[in-house]
Amino acid sequence: MTNKTTEADVAFIKALAELLRDNELTEIEVKRDYGEDDSLNVRVSKKVEYAAPAPMPALAPAAPAPVSAPTGDHGAAPATADxxxxxxxxxxxxxxxxxxxxxxxxxxxxxxxxxxxxxxxxxxxxxxxxxxxxxxxxxxxxxxxxxxxxxxxxxxxxxxxxxxxxx
Structure with a gap:
């Protein structure tokens, strides 16, 4: 493989990045063979930040269990065990x-x-x-x-x- 950087390769990589963005993909990997000892391997990916899943706020209403905590330390032990x-x-x-x-x-x-x-x-x-x-x-x-x-x-x-x- 040669390490030539050509304008066509740069344009190809930019096109892959646009394809990634436009189709809401996280990764594209392509291998182009130009000849016996000449190829271009390209992997374009983007870091995806995941937000907390939507069901997480639904767990908040389950908090009334600690409200009944005045019964003693028994309320804290099961939470730790869980x-x-x-x-x-x-x-x-x-x-x-x-x-x-x-x-x-x-x-x-x-x-x-x-x-x-x-x-x-x-x-x-x-x-x-x-x-x-x-x-x-x-x-x-x-x-x-x-x-x-x-x-x-x-x-x-x-x-x-x-x-x-x-x-």
Missing amino acids: AMDDPAQHPGAVTSPMVGTIYMQPEPNAPAFVKVGDSVSEGQTLLIVEAMKTMNQIPAPRAGVVKRILVEDKAAVEYGAPLMIIE
Whole structure:
């Protein structure tokens, strides 16, 4: 491959960026072969900031339970137990940034990206979420050890669903 930057390539990349924006996509990847030893690989992506899911405000009316807290410390203990039982509330939880299908390995019959007990580094691919025919690699948000994997290969996943625990 040569590292030539031509005006046509720049125009092509700009067109891809416009296509990304105009069609509300998050990523486009294209490979152009010009010849035997000459090609252009382009991956255009944009960072997507997700807002809190709409159901979150609906949880606020459930707050009257602490109003009955004058009964003693019993009101505080179950809330703590619920937080510990819910993997999404775990401080080491890695959650899905999108709705899609989980793939634990890069291709069929290949070993999984990670398994329980593996040490991972920040940015290392943990799994793939396929959304709208696009394979989105989910990176480790921090270095640590995989303590739990909460999803199965080829399972559907929702936005914000816990995928695994890294401590």
